[in-house]
Amino acid sequence: MSSTDVNRLNTASAPHIPARISVQRVMMWVCLTLLPATLAHVYYFGLGILLQMILAIGSAYLFEWWCLKWRQQPMQPFITDLSALVTAWLFVLCISPIAPWYVAVVGMFFSIVVAKHLFGGIGHNIFNPAMVGFCVILIAFPQSMSLWLPPVGLLEAMDSIKTLSLLEIIDWVFTGRPNEHIDAVTAATPLAAVQTGLQQGYSLSEMTALPIFGDFGGMGWEWIANWLFIGGAILLYKRIITWHVPAAVLMTTIAASTPFYLFNGDVFLSPQQHIFSGGIMLAAFFIATDPTSGCSSFRGKIIFGAGVAILTVLIRNFGAFPDGVAFAVLLMNMSVPLIDRLTIPNPYGKKSKVNEHV
Known part of the structure; x- marks a missing residue:
């Protein structure tokens, strides 16, 4: 065996046991198992989450590429391990589907650059990157996180209000200028509605009787x-x-x-x-x-x-x-x-x- 062949061998420290499953495969399974919940999100709250996913995933990979280049790390294994995709996906499931475009960008900056790469990259971060990004935007942009679209069942009960079209969602996300129709359909999350109602002196039974609450x-x-x-x-x-x-x-x-x-x-x-x-x-x-x-x-x-x-x-x-x-x-x-x-x-x-x- 030549010296060149020896150098190609995996000489990592013991134990020399191949991994049961790769990082890429793990992340692929996470994405696949998140897909049904994401489709349910689209059904109940509209297409805004897909727009947010495009913004977040695009920003995540841009920051991932920049950090790998800055740290002089190889691109291929880290770009293709799908970890940035999972981080962006989890982040998007936590934010409002009509959040302004910069929410996803700022969130991914803190998730990928600060929480991940400043600590040494994948496998070295001490904080969950998606939650770091979400906490930052929750504190920095509380108003943007407080407005959600009512679920489809509630919109059906409100005959005078129709769901937002994709163009209206895009206009809201990129311009930040709500029109009269958008103002009419925005609402709080159930937990936020409970918190606000209790502060105003309503009982929990009165709050959970509202149409925004379901069976459980x-x-x-x-x-x-x-x-x-x-x-x-x-x-x-x-x-x-x-x-x-x-x-x-x-x-x-x-x-x-x-x-x-x-x-x-x-x-x-x-x-x-x-x-x-x-x-x-x-x-x-x-x-x-x-x-x-x-x-x-x-x-x-x-x-x-x-x-x-x-x-x-x-x-x-x-x-x-x-x-x-x-x-x-x-x-x-x-x-x-x-x-x-x-x-x-x-x-x-x-x-x-x-x-x-x-």
Whole structure:
């Protein structure tokens, strides 16, 4: 064997075990399992999400290319691993479909440049990139995040109001100038409507009786959550993720929200409303399961998922923001080194500190 052939061999550090599945394949499965929920989003809230996806994905890959060139990294393996696509996709599922164009651009700048590449690129980021971008635009552009389109079922009940056309959505996104028709159909999310109603002195039963709420959560939102659950189940079946984080997030959300609801059901949301409104289901299967910014051990994953759920419930009940999923994930990302230190078992043969002193 020549020296040239030797140099072509994979000489990475031991153990020399090929990966069971590549990053690209993992990301491809994530995209495929997000597709049904995205189509449900289009059905209930219109074509705006597709426009936002074009803006976010285009911005993500532009910033990815720029950062790789700046860091003098090879383009092909990182451009084609689909990680930027997944980051943009998750980000878009969190923002308003009629958000101005610069929301996606700014969000992707902080997701790709700041949260990903300034920490060393894929596999080195300590924070979930999509949630970093979302938190930035949530704080920087709160008004843009507060306006959503009513779900299709609600529009059908309002005979005098028709859904926005694609041209009207494009005009709203790129000009930022609402016309009379757009003003008539914009609305708040179910969680935001509950928060505003409680601040105005209405009871939760009065708020959830509004048409924007469905059987379990927000109208439209509950079906998107159902498809996210099915997509997450496929990821579990394919062993892309493990059960620890999703189970911890969902079960702890129920456990943490039930006492509040039993104490005062006119102030605090029920467990099913927590799960089927907002981003809990997305976080349980697609965000908190991020292997890079999450915990490594099985016990650590359970603690991480439970922490995301508890913080989300507390922020929703007592915080200034209607949905606290993104903030909860980032706070738990900061706790990962400590959780891993306390939960990762010692390797076989390592002496404990007690034995070392004997």
